[in-house]
Amino acid sequence: MTACSETDEEVMWGSDGEEQFYVDFKTKKGLIMLPPFANPLQYPGMYEVGEGELAVCKKSLARLIEDFENQLEPQDAPQSSIYPSDDIQLGSENMLICHFTQFFPPPVTVRWTKNGEDVTDKSTLSQFYPNEDNTFNQFSHLPFIPQEGDIYTCTVEHKALETPDTKTLDGHLLVQQSWCFWSKDDLSDMEYIKPYIFNKINYVEFNSTLGRFVGYTETGIYNAEEWNKDTAELQTRKAQVENYCRNNAQTYYSTVLHQTVEPRVKVKLVKKADGSSLARLMCSAYSFYPRLIKVTWLRNNKEVKGGQTSTEEMPDGDWYYQIHSHLEYMPESGEEISCVVEHASFKKPMVYKWDPSMSEPDKSKIAIGASGLVLGVVLSAAGFIYYRKRSSGQ
Known part of the structure; x- marks a missing residue:
């Protein structure tokens, strides 16, 4: 997936909603994010590939902003939840997970506190992942050792959580995805879909089964008609079934998709x-x-x-x-x-x-919830986690 706006950018590769690689444009590196149980994998030239895809995205974004002039950017507020990665044992190392989903557009701002003190610098933030409805989801992780009486909060801020009478007209997001769909282990039914999504609207996409581009808006229909005249481009896209999808799927099977981890x-x-x-x-x-x-x-x-x-x-x-x-x-x-x-x-x-x-029942208790906090003009969704030792007989 390649995503770009006037202020944000992301290039990442994933499988079944999980992140495999992404490009860090600040450090100019490509990073592999496979789990410990995966077989080793190298991706030489990852940063250069991501840099090229981002350049195409930025160029297309500028043109689409003109085509969709005066269109109000859609905004969807994140839904947040917080939970530990393992069973709670007081005094034992664990990980807090703050998952926020169904938001548009990126980015979100995340802040963690422990007993009222900011501990955000001890947390990590994942890349944002696409949902099927063209919104996004993201994770933040905070290592912690639960102790009696500790209170942790994860606060998520997003422009869609502004006060109701506040409107935001600026800002646009273009997402270019490449999807590979298959159900058979021999990959014989592989299908390659590449949608172009501007402000949550899928305006045009290439479909390998149809062998052509299909437009869904006035701009998309025009682009599809023009692109379908380029037979060389169509052949290049069709070849992605083999070059991109089957090739990567075979690699993913050998590295991670055939792996299992017991619960x-x-x-x-x-x-x-x-x-x-x-x-x-x-x-x-x-x-x-x-x-x-x-x-x-x-x-x-x-x-x-x-x-x-x-x-x-x-x-x-x-x-x-x-x-x-x-x-x-x-x-x-x-x-x-x-x-x-x-x-x-x-x-x-x-x-x-x-x-x-x-x-x-366990001596420690975990309570998870969500509330709204007004911070200036920004309404933040906050989750909290609270530990309390039960008294005898409870």
């Missing part, structure tokens, strides 16, 4: 039964790859059909994922409850039994 699974009691109130168990799977996973419950060796809720697979922003499944039930003497996890890293479903001897 770390923990079953714990998060709420005791109290009178007519049900007890609640949570089965958490952390740090697994690939994303697809299935979590179910057994009660006395029979699958539980109701009383369950689950998060979706939550990205950690570093190729790993986590998921949390809850089971509400009324405890009975002598029963056996288990969590069953199915994942590509396992040869068979793995069963994790709940140990009733660990009947007390």
Whole structure:
């Protein structure tokens, strides 16, 4: 993906929503962002390729600003969430993840605090990734050691969070993406799609299945008609199915896409039964790859059909994922409850039994939420995380 505006720029390559490489224009380097479980990979000339793509983007942006004169730049406010990368243990190293998504345009500003003090300099910020609706998502990570009473906040600022009567007319963003779609392992059904997206509008794209450009706006239709007259350009684009898509897909299969990482699974009691109130168990799977996973419950060796809720697979922003499944039930003497996890890293479903001897809920508590804070004229979405030691009997 190549993205450029009057003030921001990004060139990155990814797979299934994960970042593989990106170009740092400040240091003039190409950086590989593959996870530890991936096989080594080199990409010589990455910075030069990114520099060339950015130059094309900037040139196209200037022309499109004229074509779409007086168009108001769309703005979408980010939706923020904050969660730890692993099970919370007081005094043990962990990582806080602040994930903000559905925003447009980039950039966002992120600020972290610990007990009211700014700790942003200890955090990292990922590149922004495209969503299917042409908005973006991004991650910020903060290493931390949870201690009793600590309060952490992640505050996200974005121009769409300004006060309602504030309007912003300046600023435009052009995104040039290259998508490779396939479902067969032999890559025989590979399709190459290259959309050109200006201010969230896909105005024209090349489709390898059709073998031509297709326009979706007046400007896009005009460009498609002109570009489709250039037979040499069409042949170059069609060749990208082999040169760009299949070639890169084969490389990705060998380096990362065929790799698997087993989840770390923990079953714990998060709420005791109290009178007519049900007890609640949570089965958490952390740090697994690939994303697809299935979590179910057994009660006395029979699958539980109701009383369950689950998060979706939550990205950690570093190729790993986590998921949390809850089971509400009324405890009975002598029963056996288990969590069953199915994942590509396992040869068979793995069963994790709940140990009733660990009947007390965890001593540490994590609360996650979001609120609005007015900072000058900017309305910021803020997430917070709070640890409090439970008193006995709670």
